[in-house]
Amino acid sequence: MNGNLKANTGDVERLVKASQTGNRAAFDELVRLYQRRAMQVAVRMLGNADKAAESVQTGFVKAYLSIDKLKEPKRFEGWLLRIIANAAVSRARVAKHRTEKIKIADHFEDKKILSPMERQSAEELKEAVERAMLKLSKKEAKAIALFGLEDLSHREVAEIMGCSVEAARWYVFRARQKLKGLLKDYL
């Protein structure tokens, strides 16, 4: 399967260092290792797989172009997720008016067999979550998305967000409060 949830730290460091010397194959391997992780963050922030895929692509391109600026290769994951989260924030800004160019999630029927009712329900939920997430501030959206990743500690979330753990928790609290109101029909 593409995109392991947790990559071996030693391998990642080696791949990052190789990428910093211009080794494209090494960066491709990093993409393969982290694309699922990146999509998890972006989908949670945007609520929509197609839009998330766009921001993930943009995020990886930015990471590729600036990987030589990463001073501590062992911190690659946090650094990458920060880039992905920022790309998702940027994508959210234009979400309302932009037409989709690339459909990554067009294979709905192929991947999962759902009844028409289930599919409609899933589509409705996606749209509701998408709308609700747009109502959050950038930090609230980042915080709730990153806290949703089970294997990411609060300290790591705070580090990615560039704030204290307490502040990150506060943003999560605020996000939850807002979302409870916005998604009350689904609770």
Add this chain to the structure above:
Amino acid sequence: MKEKKEKIDLILQRNAAEQLAKVDWKELNTVISSRLDDAGRGKTSTIRFPTIFKIAAGVAAAAAVVFILVMLKSHTPTGVQFETSGGAVVKFIESKGSASIEIEHASAKSVVMVDVEGSQRKVARCDIEMIDSNGDLKKESQGAAWIIISRPEPLYADNGVSSDITDMIYLF
């Protein structure tokens, strides 16, 4: 309160799972790879850009100089017509626009109206001096005639750009 928070988290989790289940990872990987290829090419062209830019800028500058010279040459009047019954009309031969000069007293204060390419009409009071290149002023003469209009500080101008008029008329 805590239970409600968990429900919210579960709703988000459910949506994320449903969305991620739809993703074609291979396709996503291909698209990312393609975008990295484009970015790589962009990186290369950025490195080459300064040299290319210098060459392009040099060519553009040379072309601009040639263009200006050609335009100046094509707009230089080769002849002037005079109608001196209390006034004079300067018509440019092989050039667009005209200047009409209303003479109060020859070689004295005069009102000068300039209409260049029909789009600008400017008026200024100036000193004028007419010089025929053959030594005598001929009515309806064409070709070898010159007008020198000089006035450093215009007495009035209708649109506040009279100094431009003075400069422009020098060209005539």
